[in-house]
Amino acid sequence: MRADFVAKIDGEAEDYPPELVEGTKERGFIVEWTPQEEVFAHEAVGGFLTRSGWNSTLENIVASVPMICWPYFADQQINSRLVGEVWKLGLDMKDVCDRKVVEKMVNDLMEDNREEFVRSVAKMAELARNSVSEGGSSNHKRWFL
Numbered sequence: 719m720r721a722d723f724v725a726k727i728d729g730e731a732e733d734y735p736p737e738l739v740e741g742t743k744e745r746g747f748i749v750e751w752t753p754q755e756e757v758f759a760h761e762a763v764g765g766f767l768t769r770s771g772w773n774s775t776l777e778n779i780v781a782s783v784p785m786i787c788w789p790y791f792a793d794q795q796i797n798s799r800l801v802g803e804v805w806k807l808g809l810d811m812k813d814v815c816d817r818k819v820v821e822k823m824v825n826d827l828m829e830d831n832r833e834e835f836v837r838s839v840a841k842m843a844e845l846a847r848n849s850v851s852e853g854g855s856s857n858h859k860r861w862f863l
Contacts, residue, residue, distance in 0.1 A: 770798040784835035
């Protein structure tokens, strides 16, 4: 089966709105849990809709996955702005989430500006890997003291 999306939704499966499950069952998977890093690493993944928590942001960067950021609270706002407006690794949805906005952003990320996002996130992934490799900047903690 081809899946256009995999959605991880908090809560128990029996609590999911039946119309959501029924309306999407031919197009994707809704799951309670997923091995996020493994999903990001899969070649079929073209983008990720995220709340922009720091861990997910880092996992996406390392996996070279462009993002659509839909921040909610705490660090998510600044992470989303960094991803979308500073680093150009994806798009910042800000506070607006309606069907037209999401559709435009998905088209932008997956088609219209895909090459730019893929190039930017691949470059950032390389920088991230270099920083944690032997001799990388994360090995020089004494410089920060």
